[in-house]
Amino acid sequence: MTAKRTLKDLIAGKAMFLITAGCGVLVLVMALGLLIRAWPIMQIKPLHELLFSVSWSPMKGDFGMLPFIMGTLWVTGIAIVIAVPISLLTSIYLSEFALSRIRELSRPFIDLLAGIPSVIYGIWGVIVIVPLVKGRLAPLFGVSSTGYSVLAAGIVLSIMIFPVIIHITMEVFQAVPAGLREASLSLGATQWQTVKHVVLRRSLPGIIAANVLGFSRAFGETMAVLMVAGNITKIPGSVFDPGYPLPALIANNYGEMMSIPLYDSALMMSALVLFVVVIFFNVISRYILHRIRLRIS
Amino acid sequence: MRSSFNKFEEAVFRFLMIVSTLVVLGCLFLIIGTVLFKGIGSMDLDMITRTPQGGYYLGKEGGVLNAIVGSIVLTSSATAIAFLASLPVVLYINIYAGKNSRFAELIRLSLDFLWGIPSIVYGAFGFIIMVYFGISASLLGGIITVALFILPIMARAMDEVISLVPVELVEASFSLGSTRIETASRVVLRQTLPGIISAILLAFGRGIGDAASVLFTSGFSDRIPLSLTQPAATLPLAIFFQLGTPFPEVQERAYASAFILTIIILIVSISARLLAARFRRHTIQ
Structure with missing residues (x-):
């Protein structure tokens, strides 16, 4: 037995x-x-030509990915510029200022935001953000735009990465020992001063890690970006220009890729580029988070 | 003077923080509200009871039953496979290898990396697997790809609850003479059932909403898939294709399909919470 x-x-x-x-x-x-x-x-093709050439015409055998890489960087850059302050302030509020009841109440909603499918973000972007960029934001700067632009994609992406950044940042804040906060408060610092001089300083590496993870999430996001970025093979000159991010390139051309020589290989190479960049950022942020966790225990 | 500036600064930041929080939560309600509001107007019974008829994408009659069934069948199978793969992983690293062991940390790290890889890359990888094994774009290809995509999501969520099981509980089970697999299946699993169910539903929700991973791999068809080798339509792709047509009637149907998908996602996330709460009473506090 x-x-x-x-x-x-x-x-x-x-x-x-x-x-x-x-x-x-x-x-x-x-x-x-x-x-x-x-x-x-x-x-x-030499690697630098693939990555840094602007000429992309698969029929002629030119596979320069720079327009797509720049498209991705524009879109991701805009997303991160919008998302970092908003999600940092939200995390500080929920973790340090809000009543614990409000914190607990807001948690499922933030989880839900993370659970909305990207195609829903995309369709929402088409309904709300694209007309907003076309009708309001672009005329404000005296530019005409179709609305399908790197700005629209950046705005949609920033909302998609809110929950990623907020979730990790709040966990990093929770890891700051309560004793540190109490010491600061007992010296007469206000709550905001305590946050500014103690909590934020202490959790800076973790905050960076959270934002790097948010960045890498935005970097590979496909469907929502594909639907609102405009997809024109040209390096964007301004936020109101359309862009063609790397993931959108892969998604848009899978159908015809087998019929043109080397095309499938070029698309797989762009997937590899995405993979390498995302893993690189993940390694950095996981390393930082791992160190913090070590410091806690 | 100094202190009044401090007060001012604190008030400004407090205001900004509250505004930011309202923006984040407002976005959620705005997105769900817009999609539901836009979609309900275009919903009719045909959308959920019929497959696309001839000329559907030109505005003729039909519905997206093919995509609803396709999505549910594809994602359920993928979730089942991901569950069968991730449960052993999580039990092994927590009970057999020891939850703080080097091996467990290594596996957690690799799950974290997998979690971070974009779904379009899973799509490309799934495509490579299919080419290697000679599978064409089909239900099977989609199932394999989505299973790989949601595996790290499910495993991480399960690990989060299983690694929280008190050591004393596991040790008590060992001290009564249970083997590791008995401890794993009769004590740890039962104790963490609520968390495991939420993990499964979380992964299902992610899987059913993802379009980029099935774009290459599952194909698209107006018919309900009857075997693993047939191509299968999925809801996210149906939304994407319908929105991409130049016909307003078809775009309206994209809104209606988005409505259906959003409702499915809401049902899944709400039932994840309810079920977790319901099963929680069977656990030792």
């Missing part, structure tokens, strides 16, 4: 280990898969 139970335990352990190990190497398998598929084009 005992032998049977021990055997069961061992077999279950081995099987579970195999699944766990498979899960552990999945990142590497993905990297390898993308690399293999991107290899043909990387062999023919």
Whole structure:
């Protein structure tokens, strides 16, 4: 009886280990898969030409990705500029100032914001943000715009990354020892002074990590951006210009990619670029968060 | 003088913080409100009871039943697979390897990385797998890709609850002579059931709303998929395609489809909360 139970335990352990190990190497398998598929084009074209050339015409065999990389950077940059102050202030309010009842009440709503599908963000962007940019914001600066612009995409993206940044920042704030806050308050500092000089200073690395994660989330977001960014292969000159971010390029061209030589390889290479950038930012922020967690325990 | 400036500064920031919080929550209500309001006007019974008929994308009659069924079948299967894969992972790192072990940390790190990878990259990777195994764009391809995409979401959410199980509870079970798998399945699993159910529903919600991962892999079809090898329509893609047509009638249907998807997402998130609360009474506090 005992032998049977021990055997069961061992077999279950081995099987579970195999699944766990498979899960552990999945990142590497993905990297390898993308690399293999991107290899043909990387062999023919030098990397700097692929990444920094502006000429993109698959029919002629030109695969310069700079317009798409710039499109992504514009969109992500705008998103982060809008999202950082708003989500930081929200996190401070919810974690340091609001009554605990309000904090608990707002949590499911922020989770819900994170759970809205990107295509819903996209359709909302088309209904609300695009006309807003076209009818209000662009005329305000004396520019004409179709509304389908990097600004519209940036605004939609910023809302999508609010919950990511707020969630992690609030956790970072909770990790600041209560004793530090009490020491500051007992010296006569006001609540805001305590936040400014103690909480924010103490959690600065964590705040950076949270925003880097938000940035990398925005970097790979596809559908919402695809629907509002305008998708014109040209480096945007202003926030009211359309852009063509990298994820949108992949999503838009999957249909025809098998019919033109090297096209699929070029698209897989753009997926690889996304993968590498996102993993890079994740490594940085996870490292910071890991260090903080070590400091806590 | 100095202190009055401090007071002013505090008041300004307090104001800004409240405004920011209202902006964040306001965006949520604005998005859901807009989509529901726009969608309800274009909703009719045909949308949820019929598949697209001839000329549907030109404005002729029909509905998106194909996409509703496709989405639900695809995401349910993917969720089941992701569950079968992520449960062993989470139990292994927490019970067998030890929740603070180096191995557990390594797996958590790799799950974090997987969580951060954009869904379009999962789509591309799923496509590579399908080409490798010679699968064409089909329900099966979509299931595999979405399962991979939601695996880290589910595993991280489960790990969050399972790693919080008190060590004493696990040790008490061991001291009564249970093996690790018995402890895992009869004590830890039962104790964390509410959290596990929320994790499953969370992953289902993410899976059903994602379009970029199924774009390459599941294809699109006006018919309800009857086997794994047939292409399957999904709601997010139906929204995207309908909005992309130049016909206002079809765009109206995109709003109606967005309405359906939003309702599904709301039902899933609300029931995740309710179920979690309901199952919580079976756990030892």
